[in-house]
Every structure is written in structure tokens, then in C-alpha cells.
Amino acid sequence: MNEFDLISKYFKPLASGFPGSLNLTDDAALIDVPEGMQLVITKDAICEGIHFIGDEAPALIAQKLLRTNLSDLAAKGAKPLCYFLAGMLPSTLSSSGLTRGSILSKKMDPRVKPEDDIVYFLQSFASGLAQDQKEFGIHLAGGDTTSTNGSLCLSLTALGLVPKGQMLKRSGAKIGDGIYVSGTLGDSALGLASSQAGQSNDGFLIRRYQLPEPRIELGLALRGIATSCMDISDGLVQDLGHVCKASNIGATIYTHQLPLSDAAKSQSNAILAALSGGDDYELLFTAKNLDVKSLPFPVAKIGEVKSGNEVKILDESGEKIEIEKKGFSHF
Numbered sequence: 169m170n171e172f173d174l175i176s177k178y179f180k181p182l183a184s185g186f187p188g189s190l191n192l193t194d195d196a197a198l199i200d201v202p203e204g205m206q207l208v209i210t211k212d213a214i215c216e217g218i219h220f221i222g223d224e225a226p227a228l229i230a231q232k233l234l235r236t237n238l239s240d241l242a243a244k245g246a247k248p249l250c251y252f253l254a255g256m257l258p259s260t261l262s263s264s265g266l267t268r269g270s271i272l273s274k275k276m277d278p279r280v281k282p283e284d285d286i287v288y289f290l291q292s293f294a295s296g297l298a299q300d301q302k303e304f305g306i307h308l309a310g311g312d313t314t315s316t317n318g319s320l321c322l323s324l325t326a327l328g329l330v331p332k333g334q335m336l337k338r339s340g341a342k343i344g345d346g347i348y349v350s351g352t353l354g355d356s357a358l359g360l361a362s363s364q365a366g367q368s369n370d371g372f373l374i375r376r377y378q379l380p381e382p383r384i385e386l387g388l389a390l391r392g393i394a395t396s397c398m399d400i401s402d403g404l405v406q407d408l409g410h411v412c413k414a415s416n417i418g419a420t421i422y423t424h425q426l427p428l429s430d431a432a433k434s435q436s437n438a439i440l441a442a443l444s445g446g447d448d449y450e451l452l453f454t455a456k457n458l459d460v461k462s463l464p465f466p467v468a469k470i471g472e473v474k475s476g477n478e479v480k481i482l483d484e485s486g487e488k489i490e491i492e493k494k495g496f497s498h499f
């Protein structure tokens with residue numbers, strides 16, 4: 169089976185439910201945008217060694233890639249429509265870090281031939297996508313695959329729909345608005361630290377790192393309610409700084425109001441992880457006079473929009489806290 173046969177075997181089924189994909193048989197996709205709607209488009213790229221360790225099952229890598237994009241759609245109040253996928257696969261998959269973990273165990277099985285690496289990878293990768301397509305109501309609409317001499321890199325572009333003029337933006341927060349976050353913060357950063365330290369008993373936290381939960385329903389419910397919104401991917405304080413800049417406001421947040429999971433609370437650095445840890449993929453939004461009980465998912469008020477342009481962090485006794493590293497930065 170050559171590369172094209174493999175791709176058509178594993179990826180065509182992912183496109184079959186979406187007419188705009190033309191079943192991956194044409195040069196491009198052709199997408200109808202319903203009257204009165206706008207397309208929201210977002211793109212993310214992930215690379216082995218930076219965004220994933222390489223010994224995760226390929227299905228999990230696929231799901232994280234799709235879900236980080238879905239999280240951006242959620243943050244914009246968009247309903248998922250379709251996605252495009254690009255994969256730069258190491259020319260010898262077996263020479264990359266992917267030889268560790270699950271693939272390694274297959275390679276040690278004398279019945280599995282070395283060239284089966286790519287088959288195993290694509291099979292597992294596509295099964296992860298298939299599972300999430302069902303869960304989040306999105307379809308593959310096109311893509312491209314190349315080989316590379318470097319490590320495995322993947323990129324995904326997701327498209328969603330919003331009624332015209334209703335996309336939630338980072339700009340729009342007003343002085344006096346409350347600042348809210350969904351779910352719990354810091355789990356993912358603590359999970360990554362646990363898995364790097366080989367503490368695989370922190371299952372809940374590691375799962376939160378490997379498999380984010382895009383808050384699609386919440387995003388849809390926040391249309392017309394949130395004055396600004398984004399998803400937290402690089403750490404609360406840094407990302408809140410982006411909202412402040414876009415909205416030309418300042419913010420005060422209170423550490424004792426940060427929502428923490430029980431698993432996070434058992435760790436000494438939970439507050440710092442909640443303030444600056446990456447990969448939360450929870451929604452951060454501002455709103456005025458919000459009734460949190462009217463929303464389809466738990467949210468916590470963590471502070472208020474103020475004048476100025478800085479993010480001020482106060483602890484339980486009202487003391488100002490300075491943190492050295494506000495979040496994740498690639499460069």
C-alpha cells in the first residue's frame with residue numbers, strides 16, 4: 169500500500185459526511201456559508217517535542233490537535249463546521265521519537281514489520297479524529313501530507329459558523345465587568361509536570377494535559393452575553409493581558425477565587441499553575457451582571473475589569489502578588 173492509498177483509506181472516511189469536502193477527490197473544498205452567517209477560521213500547529221512528547225498514542229495527538237482548534241472556535245462563540253489537516257511525517261517514522269512507547273512495543277513484536285509504523289500511526293491518528301468528529305460534530309474537508317527529515321509536525325485549520333456580527337472578540341471588555349473562567353485552572357500544567365516526573369498516578373491531571381475539553385456549548389451560550397472572550401492556552405495572566413490590550417483596560421484577579429480541581433488542590437504549586445500554567449483550554453471572558461446559573465457549564469468569577477492596562481493579582485489578604493513567568497512563550 170503506498171502513501172496515497174494509506175491516506176485515502178484512513179482519511180476519506182473522515183470527509184464522507186461533509187459534502188463540501190467533495191470526498192477529497194478535488195484540488196479544493198467548496199463550502200456553502202448559510203445566509204446571515206460568518207465563517208470563523210482558526211489554525212494551530214503542533215510539533216513533536218514541543219507540544220507533545222511523542223510517546224502518546226497517535227489517536228491522542230490527533231485529538232489534542234483538533235481540540236485546541238475547537239477550543240478557539242468555542243472562545244469565539246462559533247459552531248464547528250469542518251477542518252483542514254496538514255501532516256509533515258518523518259520520512260522514516262521509526263527514526264523519530266515515535267519509536268518510544270506504543271510504537272516501540274509494536275516494533276518489539278516480531279510479527280510486526282518495520283514499515284507498519286506508518287500504518288499503525290495513520291490508523292491510530294485517524295481513529296482519534298473519527299471519535300472526536302462524532303463528539304463535536306465536525307468533519308474533515310481537505311488537507312495535505314508531506315514527508316520531512318525533521319520531527320513530526322501537524323497543522324490543523326478549523327472553520328466554524330456564527331451569526332453575522334456575533335463573534336466573541338478579545339476586545340469589548342468594559343470597566344466594571346466581571347472576569348470569569350470556565351472549569352478549573354492549572355490541571356494541565358500540573359499534569360505535564362507529573363508525567364515528566366514519571367508520576368503516572370496523577371491520572372486526572374495528566375489526562376487534562378493530553379485531552380483538553382473544548383467548551384463549545386458554553387461558547388455558544390455566551391453569544392450576546394460575554395463582552396470579550398478568549399481561550400486560555402498559554403497561562404491565565406498572560407492571556408488576560410491579551411484581553412486587556414485588545415480592550416484597552418486593566419484587570420484585577422483574586423487568587424482565592426481561582427477554581428481548582430481537587431487533584432490540583434493536593435499540590436503545593438496549584439495557584440501558580442492556575443495563574444501561569446499553559447494548556448488549560450478553558451474559556452476566559454468578561455460580562456456584566458452575569459447570572460452564572462443560566463450557563464450550561466460551571467464558571468467562576470475571578471476578578472473585575474479595571475481602568476489602566478495591567479493585570480493585578482491579589483491574594484486572600486489583599487496583598488499584591490508578582491509572578492515571574494506569566495505564561496508560555498515559544499521564543
Ligand SMILES: [Mg+2]
Pocket residue numbers: 239240243398399400401
Ligand atoms: Mg486561543
